[in-house]
Structure formats: structure tokens, C-alpha cells
Amino acid sequence: MWKRSEQMKIQSGKCNMAAAMETEQLGVEIFETAECEENIESQDRPKLEPFYVERYSWSQLKKLLADTRKYHGYMMAKAPHDFMFVKRNDPDGPHSDRIYYLAMSGENRENTLFYSEIPKTINRAAVLMLSWKPLLDLFQATLDYGMYSREEELLRERKRIGTVGIASYDYHQGSGTFLFQAGSGIYHVKDGGPQGFTQQPLRPNLVETSCPNIRMDPKLCPADPDWIAFIHSNDIWISNIVTREERRLTYVHNELANMEEDPRSAGVATFVLQEEFDRYSGYWWCPEAETTPNGSKILRILYEENDESEVEIIHVTSPMLETRRADSFRYPKTGTANPKVTFKMSEIMIDAEGRIIDVIDKELIQPFEILFEGVEYIARAGWTPEGKYAWSILLDRSQTRLQIVLISPELFIPVEDDAMERQRLIESVPDSVTPLIIYEETTDIWINIHDIFHVFPQSHEDEIEFIFASECKTGFRHLYKITSILKESKYKRSSGGLPAPSDFKCPVKEEIAITSGEWEVLGRHGSNIQVDEVRKLVYFEGTKDSPLEHHLYVVSYVNPGEVTRLTDRGYSHSCCISQHCDFFISKYSNQKNPHCVSLYKLSSPEDDPTCKTKEFWATILDSAGPLPDYTPPEIFSFESTTGFTLYGMLYKPHDLQPGKKYPTVLFIYGGPQVQLVNNRFKGVKYFRLNTLASLGYVVVVIDNRGSCHRGLKFEGAFKYKMGQIEIDDQVEGLQYLASQYDFIDLDRVGIHGWSYGGYLSLMALMQRSDIFRVAIAGAPVTLWIFYDTGYTERYMGHPDQNEQGYYLGSVAMQAEKYYEHFSSHTLLSLLHSFFIVNKHPLRCFLCFVTCRLRRYFQHDYICIHMPSSSTVCLSGFCAHSYHSSQAHLTSKLMTMSPFLSPPYMLDTFQYNSFDKI
Template identity: 25%
Template sequence: MSESFPRLHARTRRFTLGVPRGFTIAPDGSRILFLRTKGGSDAVTCLWEFDVASGRERLVVDPRTLDADEENLPPEERARRERSREQAGGIVGYSTDSAVTTAAFALSGALYVADLRTGDTRRLATPGPVIDPRLSPTGGHVGYVTGGAFHVQDLDGGPGDGAGRALATPEAPEVTYGLAEFVAAEEMGRMRGYWWSPSGDAVLVERADESPVRTWFIADPANPDRPATEQRYPAAGTPNAVVELFVLGLDGSRVPVPFTDEYLVTARWDAHDLLIVTMSRDQRSMSLFRVDPATGATALVRRDTDDAWVEVVTGVPGHLSDGTLVWVADADGGRRLIIGDAPVTPPTLQVRDVLDVEGDAVLFRASGGDPAEIALWAYRDGGITLVSPAESGVYNGRTAGGTLLVTAQTLGSEGTTVQVSHHGAPRGHISSHAERPGLDLRVSLIRAGERELSTAVILPSGHVPGSARLPVLMDPYGGPHAQRVLAASGAFLTSQWFADQGFAVVVADGRGTPGRGPAFERAILHDLATPVLEDQVDALHAVAAQYPDDLDLSRVGIRGWSFGGYLAALAVLRRPDVFHAAVAGAPVTDWRLYDTCYTERYLGHPDEGHYDASSLFGDAGKLDRPLLLIHGLADDNVVAAHTLRLSSALLAEGRQHSVLPLSGVTHMTPQEVVAENLLLLQVDFLKRSLGITEDLG
């Protein structure tokens, strides 16, 4: 008997295991370092190398040979993996020197260094569990964090270096050196807290003091003998961690780098400059500064402002070979690549991120007329060219030394393909070992309603158009910074499985989602409820008009997780005339309970009065549709208090609902049995709630 999709989906960590990732190309383009598990159900990530000339792969480091204990990760490493939504174990991150001859990584808190030429791997003695080891560009030293202190170790075993020396030691338990604070990792995409100088003789290090941040307690009610986990959580309107920067020299020098903004967005230290990017608390101003490492003095390079918010884009700042600045900013209605002071992309091409800056070329991703498509582009000599294939899809890539790596996901093919070329000549591909989902995808991408919302319609694989009107399941995320509608088959695997249980599934990206330009994203300013819910309703009705004989609007369910969970609960509370049942997983129910950086970007400070309109609590008395609330009790991002407080409000109003608490489960729900049964329980709940008694699957 073949394995069920829910079991396979859980065992393969949503089909992410076995997919190559984390690519680093050697400067001469001869080799590509990458991460991958050995199989589609193997959760141990190994370090590999691809030889560009021969097209052959080589296993560099298998963690199984290093006797690692993944069950006893340092708490800081568990937090980093949660922030990065890491699904696997083993070597989940690594760094190299600039020549890509040596790699450093942490494994179960131990520090390892691998010689990429010979494959020899050695463990280095450290005073405690290691977080985020990074090699200096010259390869002579490795930096890391342990016990909140920033350490540097001489790989040549210099006199007196021993197990490394601390360049900065925390003055209090709430202080760390070299680690990104919570909101930087969760909301700004910055997972690091230190940056090496090009010569390797100094490091720019973040000092984060969390003492002003309020302490929350994440308890495990299923195990009352265990103490609650204390967490510093910066809820909206409350203090953030105090972040400072210092240039630490290997000679023991310490130079402060002052800045006045609330947030450190990122930093970049290359042969041209040391640059830092900061952002104001209200996120309407972002500043780029040049720093003198010797004195800490800063000089403003540019400042971007916006009446709503400025957008953080990864991959910038950077420099061309002559020192010209590479930047991304909103201008003339579009998110544009800026070279020097001039935009070089049209406003109709929405830049997603910058991937590599090499010499006078910039590799970046962008969406044109269709936000479901993300293409790979290159800037060179004042012009831009399409790098990825013309086929509609979602593309990513890296480039160095004439070698171009392109990853591709399309609707017409399963999984991810990785193609490698050198100076335009194909050099083979890096294999994916991911499992095949075994589904027959029936996905149609359309533009729905007056706002031409990017929408996917997924029908059961055996459905004959017009043969039966199917109950409908809306399956959105619907919020900022994330899309559900992409020209990639992997985006719809779970939706197709739900469709095969007898539903017509509709997935719509409404206002606030990326890829359609700044104005579309900013339509949710000060209101996270009304526009996103209106767009789900509009998309549903537009799809029903296009498929009049296939959708039954008298039986409409909605499911979602995180912001999607919030949207699902919102739907049955405010539009019970449209939505007849909802499954809300890990929903934000009161935005005052969510973090500063995300929430204040869209709703401002709580004192400004925009929170109640987006809260679910005021609608508790309106519930008259079946609602299933699901929440992991170990969730440290959207804490379980969101669901528990909404449940209390519903109970106070005498409104029937269901709550499914998940003991020991975080926001990611990585546990196999939990992930499998969650899908089965949702289907059962939706069928019962919508009055579906016959076997539709």
C-alpha cells in the first residue's frame, strides 16, 4: 500500500528534504559548495561540492561521521533555527573564507573546520556551545558566539590562542555580543550579528541588551514539572532591545559606532567601505551610513523615506568594482534597482532581492506583469537582461567567476532543478533527492475580480468540469511579505491534496502581498483586516463566476496558518454570509500581542488607535459558524495566548468553538506525527462543518 500524502508530507518536511540549497561559488567559478540531505526523508544535512568542469558532485562532510548529538542543541541555536524556519538537522549553515578553500560550521554546539581541498575535518576546542561560526575572509581566524560572548580563534594555533579568546564579554545576563536580536531575525531577515573586515584583522560586532524588553513565560501545561521558558518578547508598543555596534580589533581595540535609529537593518564590509543600514522606530525612514572603522565616525550616504513605511530588501547595499553603490528603493511607483543614484530598472519590474554583485554585474530577482512569476535578471553596462528561462516559474541563482547557477520551480515540473553553466556553456546540474509527492496537479492561475488578484484554482484530479458543484475551500496566507500564488508546483501540493478530498480550492493573494508594487502592498496601512478580507471575498466570487458549474458557494470553508489563521478566523467572524467554517492555525488574534517591528510597520504605535479595528476580540459575539483554533503551546513567535484569549472571549459570549492545543509544538509544527494528523483532522472538521457526509475523496 502506497504511503498517504499526509504521512509523506510530514516525513519529508514538506518535501524540502533532499533539495540542494545554501550555494557558494568559488571566486574562479570552478567549484560550488552546497547543502543537501542524502535523501528525501533524510533529515541530516551534509556539505557537498560540485566541480564545474566535470559536472561531478563530492560529499565533503557527513555529520554522521562526527558523532553529533542533535537532541542537545544550544537554546540559542534552536532559536536561530526557529527564526529561519529551518526544517532539517545536521549542517544547516556554514561559512567559508573568500577563496572558498575552508569551511566552518557548528554541529550540536561543537565547532568544526573543513579543508575543502582534502576533505579533512577537525573539531576545535571551545569554552562552550558555539553559535554562528564565521571564517575571516583570509581564512586565518574563525569568529563565533558562546555564552553571549564573541570569540575569535586563530586557525593556525597562534601562541596563547588555545581555544580562542573573547573579544567581547557580556556585562549582564541580558546582553549578547555577535547575535542578531529577535526582531532582526524574525522580521528583517538579518540572521547575523557580526561582520569581518576584508583583511580579517577586525570585526564589526552587535551588542544587544535585552534588559528593557519585557519577559514572557512560555509554559508547557502538559508537563507541569518543567519550569516555564523565559523569553524576552518585544510586543507592539513596548521597548525593543538596545542595539549598539563596535569595531573590535584582533589587537584588543574597541571602537564604538554610534547611531540613533531604533533598528540596525544590516551591515556590509568590503574592500570599498564599511556600511551600515539603520531604520527609525516608525519605519518611515531608512539611512545608509559610511563608517570609518578607525574612529567609528559615520557619514550619511543616503536616506529613504516613505509616508507609510520603507521596505527592507535583502542583498543590499553592495558595490560595483569601482565602488559605485548598489541599492534598491521605491521610486515612481516601483521597487527599483539603483546603481549610484540612478534607477536602472523600470517601475513595472518589481525587484525582489539582490543575489550577487560581482565586478560590474548585479544578479537580482524581480517580477514583471505577473506577481506569480519571479525571474532572474542581470544588470551590466547600464542595461538589464533576463537570465532565467522564458518559461513561467520561480527562479533563483548565484554567480561568480563566470559560473551561473540557476534554480527553477515551475508549474509544469515537480520539485526544484538546479542548472549550472560556465561562460554560457552548460556544465550539468546539481541533483535533487527530494521525494515525489505523487499528486496529479490540477492548478489554474488566473487574475480575479476588479483588482485582478493573483489567484489559483485547484480542482480534484479526477473532476470533470461541470459534472458537479464542489464545496469550496479558501486556502490563503493573505498577509504582507508572503505569497501563496506562485508559478511553481510545490506551492500547491497541500492545496491539491485538499482538492482531492472533494473540494474546489481557491488561493488568492490580495492587497498587502508582494510582487505588485509599493502601492498594492501599502493598501493595508492602519488596517490589516478590511482590505485582506474584502479581497478574499472578491476572489471567491470572481472564481465562482468563471466556474459557475463547479463551485458551490453555499458550502465555503477557509483554512490558514499564522496570518492565514488570523484571516480564516476573521472571515467567519465578519463574513458568515460568505464563509461557513474555518480552521485557524496559530492565528494572531490581538495585534498588541505581536512583535514591534512587524506590527508597528502596518498599524503604527498602539497609542495611535489603529489596533482595535484589526483585532478579533471585538467580533467574538458574532461567531455563529464552526471555528477550529489550533495552536502550538511552545510557539515563541505567535504565542498561544492569542488563541487562548480569543477562546475566552468567545466563551464569554457563549459562542461555541473548538480548540486544539499542541503540546511541545512551535510555530513550524515540525513533528512528523503532528504534521500528518493536522491535515487529516482539518479535512474531517471541514467536512463535518460543511455537512459533507458522502465520500468525496
């Protein structure tokens, strides 16, 4: 609106001309930095009066929030995802490809499979809108469709799935087989294979079973799509969808009522791997079958077996008064034991008619901890294209050393209880058969696991080529093409003794940097590379043009040169490339425009196939257009005293009145692996921030050091000291904005966030109570020694080696500091869920924390314990309790009654809590 002076505006603009030019190209409006901040005498400015936000009634806020949630649900429902391209191979037909995807049906609001046809030619004078056609006929999956078992609820929580219906699907290109889970059933259907392409919705076929409990993680066998595998009660099963033959492969779990006596699982990723490494499966089909002389074939499954006998069991009591059910979970607290893990392999021999002849369970020839010394986590696993080797990406416990290993099926022997027979099997394996460490890297900060690993088909028996992404070399994640020599190990197993860590390490013959610079290649949360092995190109998403925008790029991996951007600037994109690299789909948006999904055709000159250009082909989802009553935030940046450029977003009050100073709400996350400030549309997920602005608050969002997409040095700034630097960056950002805008009232600032943002909200009151008057902390971590191993030790190290860091980063250990800095004008609201598993150990400690905090917040502390029946929304609370609490926030501690009510009540409480400022 208006700044302190035009003079300041002009001078600041001169100081940052380069940044302004870059910003103009990006199409993102960013305020100038504070490098040339002017000192303006207070007597030159008129005295401003504070603006007081109107106190809204319960019914008013209820209606406001209900309206915003309706739009939120509509916008979320319309985004297609999980695209699959299939060639039509019809020379005379009008369509070149069919694309399949998941989206929400308009009729029943459930996620299901759709398809669209891609025309061979388009009318360039008009915009083509592809029609969505349902692949599946309406069917009743099961009687409990939309109801989830505890296993499914936990998995949906960790995957952050908030919709009902089909969450994912598997597809086999050769046969056109789809496989998916719906309700408690597993279904298959065929389209796009030898049987052709349907024009009518298909009725899925249920994979029948004798299993009494829920079946999870179904996968098609890539070597024979008649066979599928799935997990039932922590063991691996297979089933033939044609003959209906079913077989249990592993027998490690006994389904005992006492969890302590039943600690093992097969093919299942344990809690920490799912929650902190984004790996949700624990078994991998071999892509090729081995043919035997008698005409039968061998199918293989590599899987992990876990033994959690040393992992602590926690008990979670349901908050629902009518059930009071207690659930038990294995939870490895930082500094305690992780599950013991090993690789195993199942070999299934199939006859010519597709019947099972034999199943052999195999184990490693030597214990996992001997073959892979120092390895704590199996971060990723899979198979090379020919199925000659299994591969795995392994991490040590500190997550500062990464190894990529190849494992031959010959390294496994049949499980044998007889010692003499087992020794005979061991001796039958040649000494030359060992694991092969084809790549290793280390860092002093930590290694961020990603999904980028592409193995090329082997052209030489003694070499392996692959593309991998690394941050360890330059501090920014970049692509490298690596050739390793598969040399025979010096270690001779038959001679006895144990192998040295270097015995299995293969020399790197060649390492080519495909990309470089102070920007990063994206490799998580759906971003991955697509390799065109015919044209020697690699497609990837990255931040080359701006840390605030994601774009699709292409570059040669044989002769790396200039990287070519394929998507339009001024937007942030999430892309999917076709298998033949001739089309790509982009879902894109910016601060002003909601997401849109478009299809583009890729082409190149005949004389230069590496020079790729795009052509708009069709729209899959058009933008919803401007939102009513929505004002997008403005992006700003400033140079912090640490030398980094920090970015933020500013939501101005909608009815900004000259001469008024407005209360400010700082919305915060501040933790690793998250970036809040970027050029994406914020009107869906963060619509509540717009609502606060419409009520008369200034809302500020800042990405401090530790957030992602800025390089490992920026992210690693809080190594060993979480909670100690983030608030400094946030306060510096607030002070910068206040120096630029008169309407920001730094005497009335509140802070709010969830998870790590809730934790920092607590830290803000403790560290800077001179700035913050209100804190609403949602599901905060209050004691890091009660958090899980994978997350906490990555950033803080082992607690025995960083006692000071754990103390200074823990709210509960420093509760007395609230008393030291406490003001009679300060309000703390603590919101906590009963069903966030990785926060639950803290809830056990929450009673202690509550007692200590209550001592220091005698009058201005409210603690709300929130039941949660699913991850879709947080269950609300009694409306009367909310409304009453507003009148008593400064009089006593209140615990809200956990009665069921609409989910928007929680938001209503948050809005009214800011009345304090």
C-alpha cells in the same frame, strides 16, 4: 472542466485577448478576467445537486497523509542549495570549476556538504548529469547531534530551518577553509586552496574550546582564516584553528539565572531583528587587516551591543506534562520599549607568529542616539571592500526613513571608566571624524528591508560609489547606482553642543536608475545581485516578465539599456551566479513540473562583452517527474473593483461529476511579504491542498492586496488597517469563480490558514459569516497590541496613533460581533501552538478570547492547544480525541489532550473538520 456557457467563454476571451497572449508566452494557463462577466438567467441553467464528501475513518486518513508526507520528505531532501564556485586553475585538467553545496545525504537523511566538478567541454548531443560527491567523511559530530539547545531551536524557528545536519557554512576562497557548525561543535576542513582539491571525503576537524555552553554563529576571519569568531552565552569569542588559542572578547553578559538582572548582549541580533528583519548575526569581521610598523597586524570586529533592560520578559511554560519547564524571553510588544542598541568595535593585535598580543574593546566617541538621531533599528551592517569604513543601514521606529551610513574605525575610542582619561581620548579624535550619511530615503507607506547593497572599491578619497535598491522612488523596487561625496561635516565636536540631523549628510553627486518599470527586483530570501566589475554588469532576479515568475536578468550599470532575461519563461527560477560571472545555477519549476536544478554557462561576443547569452551545460538535479495522484492547480486572474488585477489558484475536485455542486475550501495567508500564487510547483509544500481536492473539495487560493511582488502601492493597501480589506478581495475572488464555474457551491465554503492566514480565517467568520460556514484558524494573531514592535508598527503604526485601526483589526476586541453574525451552521476550530514565541503573548490572552468566543459559539467551537517540540513538525494529539471530536463538534467546546502522536494527526483533524460544509 466546464463553464457556465460557451458563449461566456468566447466573449470573456475576446475581452482579454492581450492578457491571453501574455499568458500563452509565459506558459501559464490563466483564466480570463471578469471584466466582461455575462449575466446568465438562472432558468437557463440546470439545477445542480450538492456533492457530499465521504467521511473518512481515522485509519484511512492516517494512511493517506502518511503516504503524502513520505513523498514530501523525499522531495524536500533532494534540493541542493548554498552553492559556492571555486576555480580549478588547472590548464591541463578536464574541469574548470568545482561547485560546493549543501544537500541531504541519502544514507542518513542529514544535510551535509557535497561537491561536483564542472567540465571544460561537454557533448552537446547528450545531457550531462553532474555526480554528487560527499566532501565530508561520515563522522559523529557530537553525542547530541540532532538535538538542539533552546537558543538553537529559537534560531531555527526564525530561519524556518526544518532539516537536521549542517544548516550553513562559511568559506574562505584564498585558503580553501570551510567552517560550519554540526551538533554542538564547530568544525573546519580545507579543500580548494593551496593544498589542492580532494578526491576522497575529508574528516572535519573539531575546533576545541573551553566554553561550557553551545557556540553559535561561527565566522571565518576574511583577513586571516586561521582565526574564527563565534557567540557563546551572548558574548563574542575568537579562536585560532591552528594554534588553538582562544580568547573572550566581550564581557557584557554574566550568565545569571535571573534574566532581569542580565539584560545585555554583544554580537547577537535580538528577537525583532531576527524575526522581522531577517538579520541573524550581530558582528562583522573587517575584510582587511591593518599592518603595524613592527610587523604585527590588527584584526577588527564591528559588533552591536544590546541592552534589553526595558524590554518586557515573558515566561513560556512547557506543555509537556513530565517537565513543566518555564522558559523566559525578552519580547517587545508593540508600543513598548525596544532594546537600546549601540555599535562597538573589538581590535585584536596579532604578532608575526599568529599569537594575540592585545585586545582592545572600543566604543563610539559619542552615544549612539546622538550620532544617529531617531534610529531604532540596525537593519544591516558590514564593511567596505578595503576595510576603510564600516557601513550600516539604519531605520527609524516607524520604518519610513532609511539611512546608509559610513563609520570610520577612528570614530571609536577605547572603553575607559576614568572620566578624565576618556575625555583625553575624545579630544585626540579630530573634528573631521564623524559618521557619514551617504544616502537617505523616506516614504509614506513603509520601507521593506532587503539585502541589495554593493559598495565599489574607492577610486577617489572624497567619493563613494554603490548600488542600492529602492522602492521609495517609483513604488517598485529597482536598482540605482549612486555616487556620494564624502564631505567634512559642519559639526565641530570640540566646540560643544549636539549635532543636527543634517550635519552628517553627504550630497549625492550622481544617481543612475539601472532598472525601471512596474515590476520589482528581488532582494530577500536568498535573492541578491551579483556585480561584474570588469564588464560593468549587474545580474539580478526580478519579475519583469510576470509577477508570477522569477527570472535572472543582466544589465549594464554604466549605460543602462534594455534588460536581458537569461532564464526560460514558463518557469519560476531561483539562481546563483558564480563569482567570475561565467556560470549560473538555476533551481526552477512550474505548476506542472517539480523543481529541477541546472547549470548554465554564460558567454558574450568578443566585440560586445555586455551582450550575455546562456548555454545549458549540465543537470545537477533532474526533475522527479509527475507525481502520482497529483493534479496541479489552475491559475486564474480577475480585475477587482479596486482596480487591481488579482491572481488565484483553483484546485478542482479530482473526480468532478457533471450536475454536482462541490464544497469549497479557501486556503489563505493574505499577509505581507508572502506570495502564494505563482508559477512554481505546489506539490510539495502545499500537497495537502491536492489531498483536499482528491477527497472532493474545491480548493481556492487568492493573493489579496497586501501580498508581495506587486509594488508598494499594492502591498501598502492595508497600511493602518490590517484585517479590514483582505476578506473583501477573497470574497470577490470566490464570487468571480462561482460566476465562471457551476460546480462551486458558495453555500458551503470553509476557510483555513496559518499565522496571518489563521488571523484572516477568524476575521472572515466575523465579517462574512454569510459566505463562510467553517473556519480552521491556525496560530492566529487575535490582538495586535500583543504582537511585536518591528512587524506591527511597520504596518499599523504606533498603537497610540491608530487606536481605531488596532480595534478594528483585533479579533479579541470584537468578539461580540461573532454573536451578531453567528449562524447555527457555523464552525470555528482554533489551533494554537505553545511554542511560537511571537504568538505566545497572545496565548496569555487566548484564555480570555476563548471565554468570550465560547459565549458566542455555544455549540460550534473547538479550541486545540498544540505543544511543539521543534519547528520540524507540530506534535499531534490523541487519536481517540480527534475521532471523538468529529461526533461532538456541534455539541460542546473541547480541548484536545496534548499526548504525543504522529504529526499527521493535525492534518487529519483539519480534513475532518471540513465535514461541516
